[in-house]
Amino acid sequence: MENIGIPRIELEKFAAEEYKVSLLNVEHYPVSSGQFIIENRDDYPVKDYISPHRRKFYKIFHMTSGTGILTIGLHRYEMGPDEIAFVxxxxxxxxxxxxxxxxxxxxxxxxxxxxxxxEHVLQLLRQYPYFHADKAVIQLQDSQSSVIDGCFAAMLKEERGNDDDKKQAILLQLQLLLLESKRAGKNRIEMPVSESYGYIYQFLSLLESSFQVQQRDSLVKLKTAAEFADQLHVHPNYLNALIKNHTGKTLREHIQDRLLHEAKSLLVQTDWNINEISDGLGFSGQAAFTTFFRKKVNVSPSLFRKNTSMSNQAIHQSIN
Incomplete structure (x- = not known):
């Protein structure tokens, strides 16, 4: 079915177009990352990137200095000090x-x-009014921003500590953070995204929706770069050049990266055997999957699973 909202663009228009989006690295969160991650920007500098959905993480970030442009879905916000965002x-x-x-x-x-x-704190997140793309950024007063900065600092200290009740302390600070932000309730004005960013968003959205391997009988139907371009009603050369210009990688590289990320996720987060994962990802057989994986990671799928499991166990033992 043709999407009339996205016009087919000829190469002539592409050649004359001026790009307005800087190079954005496409990043997926590590497949074996922890369930709660908190960082201070002084120790973890922000960088330009774009993150596809299916991350599974709720993200909250608070700015005390500096400026930047946050885009959530097709909603664009110019952020500055004393603002907080919910993704x-x-x-x-x-x-x-x-x-x-x-x-x-x-x-x-x-x-x-x-x-x-x-469970009650999770329900707060699920029902929180600002985890919506059109309401995601809140302007805070100085006093509210100070309280929220203190909440983050307290959560960071607890997370780094060894107290038995640190999770309870973190959740209390998280609830206070949500309350203060809700009291502020002053949404920042969103701005329209550029046409070129819109195509990047549409491509990544289609790419993510192609990888829905949730059960053993699920099957990914891998698409070519040309098929993605056809779904977006643009010329394949246009889409490929647009994606390469803004992310540094071609359509084919993005498709392979996403396939590899899903393979790693299934190896780490499920107990499926290698043949089941191979079938689910659309490979012709286990040998083809192993060849692809080894070429990308330099180890076999089974060894990757074993090494990641041992690493996670070591981290868990050091925490406990």
Whole structure:
């Protein structure tokens, strides 16, 4: 079915178009990352990137200094000091820094972090009004921004500590952060995204939707670069050049990267055997999957699974 909202663009128009989006690295969160991650921007400088959806993490970040452009879905915000943003797991987001420095904190929260004993806090996130792309950025007063900065600092200290009740302390600070932001309730005005960014968003959205391997009988139907371009009703050369210019990688490289990321996720997060993963990802057989994986990672799928499992066990033992 043709999408009349996205016009077919000829190469002549492409050749004359001026790009307005800087180079954005497409980043997926590590498949074996923790369920709660918090960082201070002083120790973890922000960089320009675009993150596809299906991250599974709720993301909250607070700015105390600097400026940048946050895009969530097709909603664009020019952020500055004393502002906080909320990103839902299902949204594609990007960040472009527009100042030399950016201060503040950010945290990533996986739904599994809460567990049965903290289900009520998870429900707060699910029902929170600002985890929507058109309401995602809140302007804070100085006093509110100070309180929220203190909440982040307290969560960071607890997360780095060894107290038995540190999770309870983190969740209390998180609830206070949500309350202060809700009291502020002053949404920043969103700006329209550029046409070129719109195509990047549409491509990544289609790419993500192509990888829905959730059950053993699921099957990915791999698409070619030309098929993605056809779905967007643009010339393949136009789409490929647009994506390469803004992300540094071709359509084919993005497709292979996403296939590799899904393979790693299934190896680490499921107990499926290698043949089941191979079938689910659309390979002709286990040998073809192993050849692809070894070429990309320099180890076999089974050894990658074993090494990652041992690494995760070591981290868990050091924490406990």
């Amino acid at each position: 839902h797991p299902d949204e594609i987001m990007s960040w472009q820094t527009t100042s030399e420095e950016t201060g503040g904190h950010f945290c990533l929260i996986h739904p599994d972090y809460f567990g049965h004993d903290s």
